[in-house]
Amino acid sequence: MTRFIFITGGVVSSLGKGLASAALAACLQARGYKVRMRKLDPYLNVDPGTMSPTQHGEVYVTDDGAETDLDLGHYERFTGVSSRRSDNVTAGRIYKTVLEKERRGDYLGGTVQVIPHVTDQIKTFVLSDLTDEDFCLCEIGGTVGDIESLPFLEAIRQLNNELGRERAMVIHVTLLPYIPTAGELKTKPTQHSVKELLSVGIQPDILMCRSDRPIPEGERRKIALFCNVNEKNVIAALDASSIYAVPIDYHAQGLDTQVCKHFHLPYEKAPDLSRWHTILERVTKPEGEVTIGVVGKYTSLLDSYKSLSEALTHGGIANNVKVKLEWIDAEQLEKENPATVLGGVDGIMVPGGFGERGSEGKIRAATFARENNVPYFGICFGMQMAVIECARNLAGLPKASSSEFGPSETPLVGLMTEWLRGNELVKRSASGDLGGTMRLGAYECHLEEGSRVRQIYGTEVIRERHRHRYEVNVHYKDQLEATGLRFSGLSPDGLLPEIVEYKDHPWFIGVQFHPELKSKPFDPHPLFTSFITAALTKSRLV
Structure with missing residues (x-):
């Protein structure tokens, strides 16, 4: 019997x-329960795939090829449970499904309405694709009071009634601002927020009150009284020293205990949070520090690189060092001497991106790393720019470019028009829709014997997640390999370059996939672990 939070x-x-949500799931896991996590997003995009990273943050990709909200990255990093397409839905996808049913005549000529048709579709999503999970945690995006979220709130109101208290509960995350001139925390915003929730028929069972300082007992009692919740269910969600301290902190505040009490489950035995204590120990008491320069184009909103920054932190955890990130706008490198900007870093990371803006700066970053033996890690677009750099400066192809930037004499990187997904041939065209048309999800890659990546992974075949529309042209492979650049990872049919590396460089690797999406604090991705090891070695040589 699955219980819903x-x-x-x-x-x-x-x-x-x-x-x-992710921290609570981790606490429940530590009590021995099986969890699944879901995100319900009220915006009208079918998925976040076409949304700007500087507005919405990164797009998180699942193994089965769904482009999802970045919160699913939190879910995976804290629980280790692989998310699926069925774990993220938007209002756009809900309405699209309802309208497709209407066009097919599934509603038998009836008037299609938000209630019951849209809310029924939301409920179907929440309840589907579950097997033996003990808990399913469903986060509703946005803020109570947003007009877009009303159908989702109505759907969970109905589910609360249909499932009953023994199978459903509502946790409301709210804010307790501190007003310096008054010298106290103010509970009124929380009261108004709960009142807004009550106006749509939902009584929260637990309040998680975000605050930068402990909540006095008087305020806690006041919140409980005015918001009609048990005083023990007013949980202080305090600012933490590290996000990986949050499961420990929330357990100390009694969050998972109160959840167990609500569902009449055993709560006396404390959860086993030992792995979180180990992680926190390494994060807060590192034995050294390395500096990584991240050369990107979406640095105005760091959530654009959320999984990337966390994966670098995980590499630091594996090496017991602190990873200091220097965010560098790629366009800055087009105007300044790379040595001035990158001279003090121990490693250079060039992440994924789209479009020509900043591309020359990323190419210059790759040149600096290659010529100065600085560890270089290029992901997706970062790999493509490293290959173009090699073609221009070493392989005698000065016009090498990507067809993504327009017509080119030497389209070293080109638009993929077809590829294999298992036994299925997938086809795309340049004039097609942008949304959901990339090479998405987990694909196999075969690693060359004797290569650095084969040594790092310790296996011949890997499966990594992709999100890209352009690919390095394999027809240039021999010409590029003659310069010392090795194509060390290829698709099973040998047609799609997946990994490149330099043989005679301390650590220079470019990958077409996104390894950051599979890294976890308790299971750091091997490429990030090895990259930070190389950066640490360089820092000790300086």
Whole structure:
């Protein structure tokens, strides 16, 4: 019997509902329960695939090829449970499904309405694709009061009634702001937020109150009284020293205990949070430090690289060092001497991206790393720019470019028009839709014997997640390999370059996939672990 926990947010956005949900799931896992996590997003995009990273943050890709909200990255990093397409839905996808049913005549000529048709579709999504999970945690995006979220709130109100208290509960994440002139925390925003939730028929069972300081007992009692919740169910969600301290902190505040009490489950035995204590020990008491320069084009919103920054942290955890990130706008390298900007870093990371803007800066970063023996890690677009750099400066192809930037005499990187997914041939065209048309999800890659990546992974075949529309042209392979650049990872049919590396460089690897999406604090990705090891070696040589 799966129990459902619905997590809503109030007062302001960016309170950390996703992190709170993931931390609670980690606590429940530590008690021996099997969990699944889901995100319900109220925006009208079918998925976040076409949304700007500087507005929405990164797009997280699942093994089965879904482009999803970045919170699913939190879910995977905290629980280790692989997300699926069925774990993220948007209002756009819900309405699209309802309208497709209407066009087919599935509603038998009836008037299609938000209630019951849209809300029924939301409920179907929440309840589907579950097997033996003990808990399913469903986070509702946005803030209570947003007009877009009303159908989702109505759907969980109905589910609360249909499932009953023994199978459903609502956790509301809210804000307790501190007013310096008054010298106290203010509970009124929380009261108004809960009142807004009550106006749509939902009584929260637990309040998670975000605050930068402990909540006095008087305020806690006041919140419980005015919001009609048990005083022990007013949980202080305090700012943490590290996000990996949050499961420990929330357990100390009694969150998972109160959840177990609500569902009449055993709660006396404490959860086994030992792995989180180990992780926190390494994060807070490192034995050294390395500096990684991240050369990107979406640095105005660091959530654009959320999984990347976390994976670098995981590489630091594996090496017991602190990873300091220097965010460098790729366009800056087009104007300044790379040595001035990158001279003090121990490693250079060039992440994925789209479009020509900043591409020359990324190419110059690759040149600097190659010529100065600085560890270089290029991901997706970062790999493509490293290959173009090699073609221009070593292989005698000065016009080498990507067809993504327009017509080229030497289209070293070109648009993929077809590829194999298992036994299925997938086809795309340049004039097709942008949404959901890339090479998405987990694909096999075969690693060359004797290569650095084969040594790092310790296996011949890997499966990594992709999200790209352009690919390095394998027809240039021999010409590029003559310069010392090795194509050390290829698709099973040998047609799609997946990994390149330099034989005579301390650590220079480019990958077409996104390894950051599979890294976890308790299971760091081997490429990030090895990259930070190389950066640490360089820092000790300086």
